[in-house]
Amino acid sequence: MGQKMLMKGNEAIAEAAIQAGCRFFFGYPITPQNQIPEYMSKRLPKMEGGCFLQAESEVAAINMVYGAAGAGARVMTSSSSPGISLKQEGISYIVGAELPCVIVNMVRGGPGLGSIQPAQSDYYQSTRGGGHGDYRMLVLAPSSVQEAVELTQMAFDLADRYRNPVLIMGDGLIGQMMEPVEMPDYHPAADLPPKTWAATGWTPQSDRERAIINSLYIDPAVLEKHVNHLYEKYAVMEQTECRWQEEMTEDADYILVAYGTTARIARSAMRKLREEGIKAGLIRPITLWPFPSAPIAQAAEHARAFLTVEMSMGQMVDDVRLAVDGKKPVHFFGRTGGIVPTVREIITQVENLAKEGK
Amino acid sequence: MAVIYEKTGILTDTPLHYCPGCTHGIIHRLVAEAIDELGIQGKTIGIAPVGCAVFAYNYFNTDMMEAAHGRAPAVATGCKRVNPDNIVFTYQGDGDLASIGAAEITHAATRGENITVIFVNNAIYGMTGGQMAPTTLPGQVTTTSPYGRDPALCGYPIRVSEMLATLDGPAYIARCSVHDVKHIMDAKKCIKKAFETQIAKKGFSMVEVLSSCPTNWGMTPREALNWLEANMIPQYPLGVKKEVE
Amino acid sequence: MALLTIARETCKGCGLCADVCPKKILALSKEINSKGYHPIAVTDQEKCIGCAFCARMCPDAVIKVEK
Numbered sequence: 001m002g003q004k005m006l007m008k009g010n011e012a013i014a015e016a017a018i019q020a021g022c023r024f025f026f027g028y029p030i031t032p033q034n035q036i037p038e039y040m041s042k043r044l045p046k047m048e049g050g051c052f053l054q055a056e057s058e059v060a061a062i063n064m065v066y067g068a069a070g071a072g073a074r075v076m077t078s079s080s081s082p083g084i085s086l087k088q089e090g091i092s093y094i095v096g097a098e099l100p101c102v103i104v105n106m107v108r109g110g111p112g113l114g115s116i117q118p119a120q121s122d123y124y125q126s127t128r129g130g131g132h133g134d135y136r137m138l139v140l141a142p143s144s145v146q147e148a149v150e151l152t153q154m155a156f157d158l159a160d161r162y163r164n165p166v167l168i169m170g171d172g173l174i175g176q177m178m179e180p181v182e183m184p185d186y187h188p189a190a191d192l193p194p195k196t197w198a199a200t201g202w203t204p205q206s207d208r209e210r211a212i213i214n215s216l217y218i219d220p221a222v223l224e225k226h227v228n229h230l231y232e233k234y235a236v237m238e239q240t241e242c243r244w245q246e247e248m249t250e251d252a253d254y255i256l257v258a259y260g261t262t263a264r265i266a267r268s269a270m271r272k273l274r275e276e277g278i279k280a281g282l283i284r285p286i287t288l289w290p291f292p293s294a295p296i297a298q299a300a301e302h303a304r305a306f307l308t309v310e311m312s313m314g315q316m317v318d319d320v321r322l323a324v325d326g327k328k329p330v331h332f333f334g335r336t337g338g339i340v341p342t343v344r345e346i347i348t349q350v351e352n353l354a355k356e357g358k
Numbered sequence: 359m360a361v362i363y364e365k366t367g368i369l370t371d372t373p374l375h376y377c378p379g380c381t382h383g384i385i386h387r388l389v390a391e392a393i394d395e396l397g398i399q400g401k402t403i404g405i406a407p408v409g410c411a412v413f414a415y416n417y418f419n420t421d422m423m424e425a426a427h428g429r430a431p432a433v434a435t436g437c438k439r440v441n442p443d444n445i446v447f448t449y450q451g452d453g454d455l456a457s458i459g460a461a462e463i464t465h466a467a468t469r470g471e472n473i474t475v476i477f478v479n480n481a482i483y484g485m486t487g488g489q490m491a492p493t494t495l496p497g498q499v500t501t502t503s504p505y506g507r508d509p510a511l512c513g514y515p516i517r518v519s520e521m522l523a524t525l526d527g528p529a530y531i532a533r534c535s536v537h538d539v540k541h542i543m544d545a546k547k548c549i550k551k552a553f554e555t556q557i558a559k560k561g562f563s564m565v566e567v568l569s570s571c572p573t574n575w576g577m578t579p580r581e582a583l584n585w586l587e588a589n590m591i592p593q594y595p596l597g598v599k600k601e602v603e
Numbered sequence: 604m605a606l607l608t609i610a611r612e613t614c615k616g617c618g619l620c621a622d623v624c625p626k627k628i629l630a631l632s633k634e635i636n637s638k639g640y641h642p643i644a645v646t647d648q649e650k651c652i653g654c655a656f657c658a659r660m661c662p663d664a665v666i667k668v669e670k
Contacts, residue, residue, distance in 0.1 A: 024439060024440060026436065051440075053435070053439065055432065055465075056461050056462070056464075056465035057461060059429070059461075059462075060429070060461065060462050060465065061432075063425065063426060063432035063433050063436070063462070064432045064433070064435050065436060066423075066425070066426075066429075066432075066436060067405070067423065067425075067432065067433035067434060067435060067437035067439075068436035068437065068439060068440045069436070070423045070433070071437045071440035071441055072440070075440075089426055093425075093426050097423075097424070199403045199421035199422065199423055199437065200403075200421065200441060200444065201400050201401045201402065201403065201420075201421060201441075201444055202399075202420060203399050203400040204367075204419075206400070210419070210420070210421060210422075211421040212421075212422050212423075212424070213422070213423040213424065214415055214422075214423070214424040216412065216413075216424055
């Protein structure tokens with residue numbers, strides 16, 4: 001571990017990406033993620049072979065990512081909700097062509113132009129694919145600047161391992177907040193597959209096949225086989241890449257389920273509730289896809305009820321309900337539009353559940 | 359006996375899917391011959407479009423990428439920035455380049471992105487069945503301009519080469535045609551020149567090639583080339599539009 | 604005399620080569636290939652001057668010219 005520094009979430013993510021060997025960044029300005037491209041524009045031109053380019057649109061930026069990833073580079077783009085919507089076309093093509101890349105979404109309030117304040121209302125878009133076609137992305141949701149750093153570095157390895165984009169889903173708060181960070185010494189996983197599929201120039205004498213980076217399979221039988229192949233990868237991800245954190249769930253009557261910024265607030269609420277004598281616990285999904293259904297299902301065996309807290313009108317709560325499978329009540333509390341729920345609001349929700357015996 | 363002319367090895371043996379008499383095949387061959395003659399097969403990466411040339415990755419015997427509709431210049435940009443010594447070209451039709459991809463081509467050009475763009479203009483959407491394109495001529499009948507393109511309703515065709523030539527970024531822009539052997543030879547020279555511009559790291563190069571669509575124009579291959587010469591060339595004058603020494 | 608070799612199976616019978624032939628020695632054949640096209644054929648090889656106009660005009664690169 002290196003020196004401890006005070007860093008903004010957005011800048012810490014950018015630096016972590018550089019440490020992980022990302023030398024190419026293509027982006028377009030949008031609040032609240034601008035410090036990522038700004039940081040990259042300072043650093044990358046000073047690095048050998050590095051390139052930062054401000055694209056003409058989010059659409060162009062994600063397609064530049066497609067080209068750079070297809071050429072075998074570690075590459076990243078970042079945006080915020082409306083910009084991520086624009087990138088969905090490119091993301092679908094990137095998945096179809098099995099290219100690795102890292103995408104950051106510092107989520108803001110929606111729909112439409114919405115607001116520039118933190119939100120979690122892109123959960124469906126992030127975890128269900130987002131663009132057209134049958135696909136998934138690994139979705140990592142940091143709840144601190146330090147964790148954002150660690151997940152960013154891990155994201156590049158995961159992307160290369162599975163040849164699939166990895167989405168880091170933060171929110172305006174994670175991006176704008178300053179916290180002490182230690183930049184870990186990054187070493188890529190030793191068993192990452194070589195990028196023999198990359199388009200780097202070929203002749204009939206080359207010791208690999210001609211590279212064709214492509215997502216078009218005009219024969220339905222061939223496309224079905226290709227999509228089945230993608231889903232075989234997703235099955236492996238579900239088996240091996242699911243990450244979450246549990247706090248005080250063993251004896252809990254009420255389990256709070258929250259991620260990202262909301263999980264920090266839920267943690268404070270949980271501690272206060274414990275002081276009041278209400279046995280609360282917290283399950284914090286770190287991967288939103290694959291979703292940590294197993295620990296939630298396990299907690300459903302003994303807990304009295306669940307309260308999902310989100311900065312949205314209730315999106316992740318659907319996954320919690322699927323995991324609980326009707327065994328226990330799953331309640332929801334959310335604020336939206338850029339409003340962050342307070343500790344007090346969450347405490348009141350749980351107190352009321354306890355009072356009503358729910 | 360000496361070989362005077364044969365298919366270059368830069369084209370694969372996969373039969374082209376284009377309609378009989380479609381000049382896409384000629385333009386493919388010219389691009390492949392330029393790559394062959396310049397000895398750059400091992401460095402070249404082609405970016406295929408969406409449109410009739412969507413399967414170009416099956417035909418060019420180089421590393422290839424297939425881009426989303428209109429996004430080939432952005433994909434080429436990402437690819438070229440990673441490996442600046444690669445020779446990167448896009449092959450795009452008029453709908454792809456001048457309509458949905460108008461932003462991507464304009465900005466690649468103004469950045470002076472060191473790529474080569476082969477722009478095939480046949481004034482119609484071929485793959486989707488003959489709809490009106492941004493380059494469809496005034497009065498031209500298509501499946502979405504059944505009464506003829508009415509500029510009062512849907513504007514005028516875009517002269518892409520002239521428009522991009524106003525920018526400071528491009529190093530070489532030319533428009534040529536493939537309606538007869540002489541013009542095919544000229545087009546070959548322009549395409550080769552465009553690749554040479556990239557090899558010399560001078561910046562963005564584009565060759566617009568006027569092409570025919572016998573099927574969707576509803577003509578025989580010969581009638582189509584005659585129509586091209588008589589109607590398209592007056593609208594889209596041939597020649598070098600920009601050249602930076 | 605020059606020699607034309609025609610890849611009959613990939614010829615689509617568009618006839619553009621016949622139009623540009625200065626000696627007018629190319630014509631669509633009566634037979635059809637496996638794709639259902641009448642491929643181009645040489646009517647009088649003796650008269651071929653090896654200009655390769657046909658090969659340069661061919662959209663499907665089916666003509667090889669030797670001299």
